[in-house]
Amino acid sequence: HRDYNLILIGGVITSVALLYFIFGYFFRKPVKDIVQTMNDARHGDLTARSPVYRDDELGEIAAGFNQMMDEITARSREREQ
16 A cells, blocks of 8 residues: 555656646746736836737737737827827
């Protein structure tokens, strides 16, 4: 039973580590990129655009942010003219 428990615990630890890295790659990096782009825009960079990596909800958020920045840039140009 002891060997079986050690194998089971090792499998669980490996699975959790694998899921952590998958989560980091597929969710954390895109969210981090979007947040960084938002911070750039907040500090006055009207050229800030978020890379759109995917076709899911995170991709929609990034694309929506980019569209919003395009509209803000257009309004800023109109105001300057």
